[in-house]
Amino acid sequence: MTTQIAKLQSLLPDSIHAVAAAIGMPATLKLLERLGGTTLPMRLEVNRLGRAALDALSQQIGHDETQKLALYSGGEPLYIPQCHVAVRRLRDLDICSAFEAAVRDGTTANAAVTELALKYKLTDRWVWRILKETPIQIEPATPDLFN
Numbered sequence: 245m246t247t248q249i250a251k252l253q254s255l256l257p258d259s260i261h262a263v264a265a266a267i268g269m270p271a272t273l274k275l276l277e278r279l280g281g282t283t284l285p286m287r288l289e290v291n292r293l294g295r296a297a298l299d300a301l302s303q304q305i306g307h308d309e310t311q312k313l314a315l316y317s318g319g320e321p322l323y324i325p326q327c328h329v330a331v332r333r334l335r336d337l338d339i340c341s342a343f344e345a346a347v348r349d350g351t352t353a354n355a356a357v358t359e360l361a362l363k364y365k366l367t368d369r370w371v372w373r374i375l376k377e378t379p380i381q382i383e384p385a386t387p388d389l390f391n
Contacts, residue, residue: 255330259323266316271309278304281326288319336378339364343375 253261253269264272284301287294302310313322339360346356357375361368 252330252333255333256327257325259325260327263313263316263322263324267305267309267312271305274305275324276327279324282324284313284317284322284324286314286317286319286322288314335364336374339371339374340378343371 260272260276263275267275279301285297287297298310298314301313305313316322342360342363343353343356346359347353351359357368357371360366361371364371366374
């Protein structure tokens with residue numbers, strides 16, 4: 245999932261781009277996967293509570309990246325968004341790829357949709373809608389010069 249989200253960088257919020265500039269995209273993607281939707285206590289104090297918080301984060305993204313992130317946040321709590329848009333887009337692309345592969349292997353479209361609905365815990369109608377509305381390209385389209 246990590247490398248796939250990296251392909252969808254244009255869908256990530258600015259705050260995540262700023263974190264990536266501080267600690268690098270690989271560590272940022274680990275942070276998103278493991279701690280997205282949480283506020284991290286980024287204490288710079290050298291007390292027991294501050295050390296425990298930074299040690300826990302170090303286990304998730306690494307010691308050097310944790311130190312860089314602590315300096316970036318300046319000791320203030322740091323919210324890590326869940327990045328719903330990028331994650332949803334990734335799920336939709338996975339559904340489209342799995343559907344195409346299943347149909348190519350001889351599974352009927354209805355059977356493939358039923359299997360995908362169960363796998364992703366969606367309704368079959370929602371899977372059909374995703375298949376109908378999801379453009380396969382990952383890169384953003386070239387903007388219209390006349391609008």
